Amino acid sequence: MPVTKAVLFDLFETLISEYAGGVRKASRSNKGNAERLGLSHDVYRREWGAAHEKRMTGQFADYFAVMRHLLKGQQVKVDDRVVKELYEERVLEKKAAFQGIDPEVIELLRRLKQEGVKLGLVSNCTEEEVHAWPDCGLAPYFDEVLFSYQAGFAKPDRSIYNLACDRLGVKAEECVFIGDGGSDELNGATRAGMKAYHAVWYLPLEMRDKITGHPKLERPLQAMEEIRRS
Template sequence: MTLMIKAVLFDLFETLITEFSDGKRLSKRDYNYQALLGLSDEEFQKEWQSRSKDRMTGRFPDYPSVIKDIIAKRELEHNDHAIQHLYQKRMEEKMLPFRNIGPEVIHLLTSLKNNKLKLGLVSNCTEEEISEWRHSELAPYFDEVIFSYEVGFAKPDPRIYELACHRLKVEPSEAIFIGDGGSQELEGAHGAGLMAYQAVWFSSFIDSKFTKLVNPSDVLSGDLFSS
C-alpha cells in the first residue's frame, strides 16, 4: 500500500453497519402511532420527514423533543408514557445494527490502522441513533468522530468534512471519504476536496458517478492510496 493518503473518513449507516439483512429490516418497526399519538403511520412519517434537517443538525436535541413538537403542531393530546414508549422502541431499533458488525468491516479497519492511517467517522444522525456507538466494536478504531446533530451541520455541507479533516490534522486532499451515497454525501466530500468512493457492499440502489467498492477489501486496493 503506497501511503499518499493520510486519513480515511467513513459514513456509518449502510457503510460500516447496516439496518437490513437479506433485504429486510433487522427491526420489525411495529410502532403504533395511531394508538399512541392519534396519527396514522402515513401522517406521522410526513411529520417526521419534514423535520429531517432539524433533527440531523441538532435543533431537536433528542427524539422526545421531536415527538413533542409534532404533538404541539398537530394539537394532539400530550402523553408522556407514549413518548417514552416510542423513544425506547426507537433506541432498541437503532441498537441492532451495532450488534451485527461484519468481520470483513473489522478486518478493514484493523488493516487501515496497522498501516498508520488516521480514521474518521462522519455521520448524519440523531442522538438516539448512535446511543450504542460507544459500546460497539467500531468505536476504538476511530481517531475522530463527527455526529451531525452535535456539530450543527450535516452532509453534504462541506463544513462537516472540513471539520473532520481539521480534527485529524490532515488536508482534504490527503483524505478519502467512503459512504453508501445517501444525502449526497459523496458529492459533498468531493466538493470539499476529498476523494470519494461509494460503498455498495450493503446496498447498491443509490446511483452515483463515483467509483464503487463492492467489498470492504476493495478499500485496501493500492489504487485508492496513490496518486
C-alpha cells in the same frame, strides 16, 4: 497525487446495516407509531420528514423535543408515556444495526490503522440512533467521531467534512470518504475536495446503481487497494 492520510466513513449502511438478507434486523415494525401518538400515518410521516434537517443538525434538544414540536403543530396532546416508549423502542431498533457487522469491515479498519491512516466517522444521526456506538467493535479504531446532531452540520454540508479534517489535522485532498451514498454524502465529499468511494457491500442490487459518478467498492478490503494506488 497526495498520499491518503485519513479515511472518513459513513456509519449506517456503510460500516453497519439495518438489514440482513434483505430483512430489517429490528423485529418490530414502526408502522403503528403514528396511531399511538394520536396522528394519522401520513401526517406523522410528513411532519417527521419535515423535521429531518433540524433533527440531524441538533436543532432540537432531543427526541422528546422533536415529538413535542410535532404534536403541538397538530394540536395533539403529548402523552409522555407513549413518547418515552417510542424513544426506547427506537434506541433498540437502531442498536440492532450494530449486530452482525461484516467482519471484513473490521478487517479494513484494522489494516488502515496498521498503515497509520487516521480514521474519522461522519454520520448524519440523532442521539437515540447511536447509543450502541461507544460499545461496538468499531469505536476503538476511530480517531474522531462526528455525529451530525452534535456537530451542528449534516452531510452534504461542506462544513461537516471541513470539521472532520480540522479535527484529524489533515487537508481535504489528503482524505478519502467512503459511504453508501445516503444524504448525497459522496457529492458533498467531492465538493469538499475529497475523493469519494461508493460502498455497495450492504446495498441491495436495485440500490447500487442509483448513484453514479463515484468509484464503487464491492467489498470493504477493496478500499485498501484503492488507497494504496492513490
